Amino acid sequence: MSDTKPKILLLGNIDHSDSESARLTVVSAHKDWESLSSLGELVKAESKDRESFIKDCKDGKYDGVVAAYRTFNSISMTGRFDEELVNALPKSWKYLSHNGAGYDQIDPEPCSKRDPPLFVSNVPTAVDDATADTAIFLMLGALRNYNPAIKALRQGHDPQGKVLGVLGMGGIGRNMSKKAAAFGMTTIYHNRRKLDDEKAGGAKYVSFEDLLKQSDVLSLNLPLSPKTKHIIGVEQLKMMKKSAIVVNTARGAVIDEAALVEALENSTIAGAGLDVFEEEPKIHPGLVKNENVFLLPHMGTWTQETQYKMERWVIDNVKSALEKGKLMSVIPEQESLQ
C-alpha cells in the first residue's frame, strides 16, 4: 500500500487570521487550515489562468489531490466548474468544498456524472444572519430613499404595516422574515415547496403571481440556476405595485438587470436595494445613475465573524471528507449520491 499522503488543494486564499477582530476572538482560519496537515499534504493552486489550470491538471501537477477548498474569487484562475473543467481533473480528486452559500459557479450535473463523482459542498446557515441583515439594510435604505438623503427623506416610507414578499424561503429568506417582523411587517412567500407552519414562522405561502402583486418589498433569496435566471423580468416587474421595491441579495442574474433599469426609469416600480449584479464587478450604469437604487458591492456576508464561520465551515467539510469519506453539507443535488 502506498504511504503517499493525499493532497488537499487550496483554490484561492484564506483570509481570516491577522485581523484585530480575529486576534481578539482567538480564531484563525489559517490555523484551522494548517491543522488539516495531519490528514494530508496542503498544496496551493498556482496556475495562471483557466487554460494553464486545465493544462496543469492534464500534465499531472494536481495528481493526488483528493479534496479542495475553493473560494468565490478563484473563478479568476479556474473559470466555472463546468463539464470541461470537471473532466480535466485528476481521478484522485473527489471532494470540492466551496466557500459560499450560492454555488452557481459550479455545474452540479457534470460533477455528479463524472466517474468517480466530484462531491461538492456549500456553506448554508452560517451566512443567514449577515446576509439577512444586509437585505434589511437595503430594504430600509430603498424604502426610505436614503440615497438622495435630505431631499428625498421627506418622501420616505416606513416599513411598518408593509408586506415583505420573499421569493426563496430558505435560510436567509426565513431569517429576514423574522427580522422584518420586528419592524412591524408581515411576510408572504413563494418557494418551490410550501414550508410547514413552524418553519414558515407565520409567513403565508402564496403563488408566484400573488407574491408579485401583493408585495411592498420583494426580496429575492433563491439560488441562481438555469431555472431561476431572469425569473424577474419585464412581465414580472409589470405585475408589481408601482410603490414596490425590489431587494436582491441572491445573485444579480435572477433579475433581468436591463428590465429592472427600465422599470425603475419608467416608474413601473419605486426603487431597489441591490447587493448583487449580473456582471460583477460591473454595475449597469442605469442602476448607478438612478437615485432610487440603494447599492452595495456584494458584501452580504462581509463581517469578521461570518467570514470566519464560513472559512471554518469549508475546512470542516474537507476534514469530514478525508476522515469519513463524506462531505458535511453536500449540495442538495448530490444528497442521494453521497
Ligand SMILES: NC(=O)C1=CN([C@@H]2O[C@H](COP(=O)(O)OP(=O)(O)OC[C@H]3O[C@@H](n4cnc5c(N)ncnc54)[C@H](O)[C@@H]3O)[C@@H](O)[C@H]2O)C=CC1
Ligand atoms: N449577497 C450575499 O453576499 C449572499 C448571497 N447569497 C445568495 O442567496 C441565495 C440563497 O441562500 P440561502 O438562503 O442560504 O439558500 P437556501 O438553499 O437556504 O434557500 C433557497 C430557497 O430558495 C428556494 N428556491 C429554489 N428555487 C426556487 C424557485 N424557482 N422559486 C422559488 N423558490 C425557489 C429553495 O426551495 C430554498 O427554500 C444563495 O443561493 C446565494 O446565491 C447567499 C449568501 C450571501
Ligand SMILES: O=CC(=O)O
Ligand atoms: O454570495 C455569497 C454566498 O455565500 O453565496
